[in-house]
Amino acid sequence: MSLLYLIKLTVEYKGIPQKQFIHTWLKQAEESLKAKEDGKILQLWKVVGERKVLYVMRVDNPDDIDRMSFSLPIVKEMGDQVELEVKPLRAYEAFATELNKKVTGEEDSFQELPTIPKAGLFYWITITIEYPGKTQDELLAVWLQEAKAAIGGKKKGSVVDIWKVIGERKVHVLMCVDSPYIVDRISFELPLMKQMGDSVQMEVTSVRPYEAFYDDLKKLAYSNLPPKSSTVLSEPKKCNYFDFFGFSLLVMRVDKPDDIDRMSFNLPIVKEMGDQVQLEVTPLRAYEAFATELNKKVTGEDDTFEELPTVPKEGLFFWLTFTIEYPGKTQDELLAVWLQEAKAAIGGKKKGSVVDIWKVIGERKVHVLMCVDSPDYIDRISFQLPLMKQMGDSVQVKVTSVRPYEAFHDDLKSWSSC
Secondary structure (H helix, E strand, O other): OOEEEEEEEEEOOOOOOHHHHHHHHHHHHHHHHHHHHOOOEEEEEEEOOOOEEEEEEEEOOHHHHHHHHHHOHHHHHHHHHEEEEEEEEEEHHHHHHHHHHHHHOOOOOOOOOOOOOOOOEEEEEEEEEOOOOOOHHHHHHHHHHHHHHHHHHHHHOOEEEEEEEOOOOEEEEEEEEOOHHHHHHHHHHOHHHHHHHHHEEEEEEEEEEHHHHHHHHHHHHHOOOOOOOOOOOOOHHHEEEEEEOOEEEEEEOOOOHHHHHHHHHHOHHHHHHHHHOOOOOOOEEEHHHHHHHHHHHHHOOOOOOOOOOOOOOOOEEEEEEEEEOOOOOOHHHHHHHHHHHHHHHHHHHHHOOEEEEEEEOOOOEEEEEEEEOOHHHHHHHHHHOHHHHHHHHHEEEEEEEEEEHHHHHHHHHHHHOO
16 A cells, blocks of 8 residues: 655755755755656655755655655755654545545545646645534535535646645645636635635645756756846846845745745855855735735726836835734625725825735735834724724734845945945
8 A cells, every 4th residue: 555745854054065055955856856757756846945845755654754764865964954844645536535425425436637747837735724613514515615626626737736634634735827826816716715714724835846946956066157047136126125133025026936946046145154044935916916806806897906116215114914814704704805905005005105015825914015104103004904993803913124125235335344
């Protein structure tokens, strides 16, 4: 009997030069790709911009996973800085077959579908399901609808593969799409989200094929020239950059996720002291585009919110992160309030208090960059926004004081000349 496991590998390299680290990772990549070629690894993906890798492996015995955790090249050379997280999985089709029998009493089976290679943008989605106030029968009935939709997505090719975590109400989905907007849309349109989305959490991670990452590793290891990237950091239209207390926030526009991943190795601060640098990458979309879809979903109207330019302004800058839950509400109720919120936020951008605003792809999370004359203003809006007034008990706001990176750069120059 073959067993499926998800392995998440996270790597640090404190005290190790970047060049040595890259050569070690190159050996690791070569062995991993060989295992994939031999059929031991079914899926192999690099998390964009972060030192993390996702494996789905098929083994005959759990002992094989444990032995592997000691024999990997990267573990042998720097295992004290490698973290492995292992989760047992099962094919979603097998779970759906049992679910169908439990809900309907029918013996129909869902055949396991092969993974079909496809080009596009790849996202790893983790769905966690709770069901407060519902019976198990009610949960399973909705979950069966969800399973049928997901397997239908696999037949069409948008779902590359899908698994359920053994013994947990958790599902992992690997998607390939032409636009990140598709991922955001399904986060509202899936049966689970429509009927009990207040109890479902989605975490979306941008990933890239490990083969492409391996090609970049070889270039980094054996050449002084960085891999070509279409990203130009100095071009104002490409990014907004803010610093806060030793950390930096960078919003970038790129042609493909690979550009972010290459940048994560080529930044000067990473080359010189990357063992002490952490990058966290989150896929975003313009809030105006999200608001346009939200408006159509709520009102049925085709009004478009045009993407507004960022207007430079002086003042106090704050980075706000909104995390939205909606226990006890329907999705329609949430979306109606969120539309009011979106209109207010875009109105704030027109007035200049909101410098820019983005929605996190596939998650109920919004990032807002604000410029105000007084911090008191931020405190007031935390009570006055439509979301806060109508369902503030289910909204978390994290506020961080930030400063323009140009000002920090000026300070750096003055300090370095002392």
